[in-house]
Amino acid sequence: MNPEPRNSRVSETPDPPSRGPQLSEQVAQRLSDAIQAGEWGRGARLPTEAALGERFGISRSVVREAISMLRNGGLVTSRRGSGSFVAESPTVSLRLAIPDPDLQSVVEVLELRRPLEVEAARLAAERHTPSQLRRIRNAMADIDEAVEAGLSGVDQDLAFHRAIAEAANNSHFTAVLDFYNRFLHQAIRVTRTNESLRDTFMQQVVAEHQAILDAIAAGDGEAAARAAATHLEHAETRLRQAPTDLLERVEAQRGSASISSTESTGGNSR
Amino acid sequence: MNPEPRNSRVSETPDPPSRGPQLSEQVAQRLSDAIQAGEWGRGARLPTEAALGERFGISRSVVREAISMLRNGGLVTSRRGSGSFVAESPTVSLRLAIPDPDLQSVVEVLELRRPLEVEAARLAAERHTPSQLRRIRNAMADIDEAVEAGLSGVDQDLAFHRAIAEAANNSHFTAVLDFYNRFLHQAIRVTRTNESLRDTFMQQVVAEHQAILDAIAAGDGEAAARAAATHLEHAETRLRQAPTDLLERVEAQRGSASISSTESTGGNSR
DNA sequence: ATTTAACATCTTGTCTGACAAATTTGGCGC
């Protein structure tokens, strides 16, 4: 029964929501700024949704959307019945678009990965625990097994490299390598499943893997680094040898499958 | 005493929302899964919020929250009046918590950064454009300027390293280094502002920077890599020389932020 | 007096309905 414009209710507008792109985004931005300005310290409970709505002159829905953004950004956490809190450990996030992979972008990613894997191999040689070394060996055996079973062995290959990164005992290596693995997964698979190349390649790959493993087992960091560097250089060479093939296959796959993955919401504990 | 499910209103439940942690999260997960399963291809418009609500047996609010999560995760985009669409280029995200910096975590990050900066220096030597070299020189001059002005020069120092990463002409290097810079910013500042150490340190730092710059300017990738490696090893040494100082300062900064009762069971599920 | 149990209150999560704003669609005249 009140067809008046929606903002006439505010006799004294507490804060005129400036017309703009997205109201909830503006609010999220202002809240984010306020948090980083230290208005509420780490772990502090921030005002209730109703209070924030009044403060910004908006409805609770918008406040909830804004807080949802901050929550997804890792800046706040919410507990039902209790409130929303500034995160104890704010997070920064690095995002990577996953377009249709082309040779250029794959090469760029490999360029970044190479020094990381080399260093990871060096650290793994120096720090690996017995169980970690065992896991690397198992991963290598899994590759053979998968290949003999006629599979591409891509997942097992990635698992091998991941086991090495784990043995470096520095979680950042696994995190970054996992991150870029999501990007490389498809591209690697494309080259590896190329039938004509697989047989000759696999011999090389196995030998190179063995060299890395031996160096790590021997605790020789320098040798492990060299072996890893060699392996990755050869991997790039192998990739470059089948560029047309790569592009063909990618093109064929474009229509149906959307390659991607985002962990928008974290893992469920149960 | 009557725990009748709140969904008794639905005579035929289209899809019983299983009891769980967060309803909207479940829906977001299921939507994410459906997208990755290819139910809707890239750029496709997904069903209206009302339709999704009916499909999952939930209200539009929850659908909106779920879609909001996916949107923040870079998986979908929404256009008012038009609909919500699967993103053309989905993204993966890497997240890093920024706790109160302790020596251990800083060292781990530096361990990851070192091979990246070394490789970036090598690539910069081989690929830099004249304007990029100019920018590196300017950044180095800015450090001196800032230090003479009594500032810490931290921002200028980071800008110097960033200019090198830019000259590598591989965007992933700048992205990852920027990412970890957010983490290191505070820690570096703490050590650098240590008055007693600054004078002697700055001479070393300037000399090491100069060596990197000369190698890059000469186009000598190997020399640039060596100079960068030396610089970063020394940086870690300098950091380790003032561990107590670091911890002191960090402790001093914690006071301002009210650290309320830390729930033992609290933890963070994400 | 201390511990335990019930209660009142507060806060976020979800539901429902409505309207606003922007886009898409269809029809109409030409």
Place this chain on the structure above:
DNA sequence: GCGCCAAATTTGTCAGACAAGATGTTAAAT
């Protein structure tokens, strides 16, 4: 076919209500 306008569609925002869970207070019990 093309341009223009109105209607239908869809997301964004508002408003109010209840449910679910957490917190703090009070009363009871030992």
